Amino acid sequence: MAETQIAETQMQRLIDRLGLMPHPEGGFYRERHRSSLSVRRADGSERAAFTVIDFLLPAGVTSRWHRLIGAEESWHHAGGAALILWRGEAKLKTPSTSEALALRLGPLDLDHPDQYPVQIIEPGCWQAARSLGDWSLVNCCVAPGFEFTDFVCPEVQKRSTL
Numbered sequence: 001m002a003e004t005q006i007a008e009t010q011m012q013r014l015i016d017r018l019g020l021m022p023h024p025e026g027g028f029y030r031e032r033h034r035s036s037l038s039v040r041r042a043d044g045s046e047r048a049a050f051t052v053i054d055f056l057l058p059a060g061v062t063s064r065w066h067r068l069i070g071a072e073e074s075w076h077h078a079g080g081a082a083l084i085l086w087r088g089e090a091k092l093k094t095p096s097t098s099e100a101l102a103l104r105l106g107p108l109d110l111d112h113p114d115q116y117p118v119q120i121i122e123p124g125c126w127q128a129a130r131s132l133g134d135w136s137l138v139n140c141c142v143a144p145g146f147e148f149t150d151f152v153c154p155e156v157q158k159r160s161t162l
Contacts, residue, residue, distance in 0.1 A: 007134030011058055014079075014137060018054050025064045025153055027057040031146075032139065039144050041070055048145030055138050057083060062130040065095045066153035073121040074141045075105055081133025082106025085119050088126030094154075095126035105129075105138065 014020070020028035030053060037049040057063060067090065075085055085103045088095035104115040121127045129136075 004134075007059065011056065011135045014056060014135070018056075020054065020056055023055065023063075024151075025066050026061050027055055027063055029053045029055045034145060041144055043070070047071075047147060050141055050143040051145040052139055052141050053146070054078070055140050056080075057129060057131045057136045057138075059131055059134045063128050064153050064155045065126050065128045066151060067124055067126045068121075068142060068146070069150045069152060070123055071142050071144055071146065071150055072123050073127070075119045075121070075129075076139040076141070077106050077117045077136070078139050079137040080135045081131050082109070082112070082115055083129050083131045083136040083138070085121075085129045086127060087119075087121055090122070090124035090126070092126060095128070097128070100126065100128075106132075106136075 015028055018030055020030050023029040031051060032054050033052040035049040035051065038046050039049050040046055065088070083105050085105050086095075086097050086100035087103060088100035092099060103119045104112060105117070105119045106112070106115045107117055109115050
C-alpha cells in the first residue's frame with residue numbers, strides 16, 4: 001500500500017473512531033465537552049464556561065480564515081504532524097497569511113524551538129491552519145464556550161448567501 005493510502009486509511013480510522021464530521025471552516029470535528037458551568041459575558045449573554053472539540057486537518061487542506069467574537073481559543077496538539085496556525089490581528093478586515101503571525105503547533109521538538117504543543121488565539125483575532133504532514137489532530141478549547149453565533153467565517157457566510 002502506498003504511503004498516501006496508509007495516511008488516508010489512518011485518517012479515516014480517526015474520523016470513524018472519534019465520530020468526526022465536516023467542519024464549516026474545513027477539516028473534521030466533534031464537540032468533545034461542553035462545560036455544565038456557565039458564565040455571563042460582558043454583553044449579558046450566558047455561555048458554557050468552556051467547550052472542547054477534536055479537530056482533524058488532512059494534508060493539503062488549509063482551514064478557512066475565521067474568528068471568534070468574545071471568546072479565547074487554545075489549540076493543543078493531540079497527534080499526527082505539526083501544523084502552522086496563522087494568527088491575524090482582530091483589526092484586519094481581510095486577513096492573509098502574509099500579514100499574520102505563523103505559529104507552529106506540535107509536540108516539543110528540539111529541532112524546531114519555535115514549535116509548542118499549545119498555542120493561543122486571543123478574542124477576535126483571525127485564524128487559519130494547515131497541516132505540515134499527512135494529517136494533524138488537535139483539541140481546541142474555547143472560553144467562554146463556543147457558539148456558532150460567535151463564529152465569523154466570511155467565506156462560509158458568502159457561500160450561504162449565494
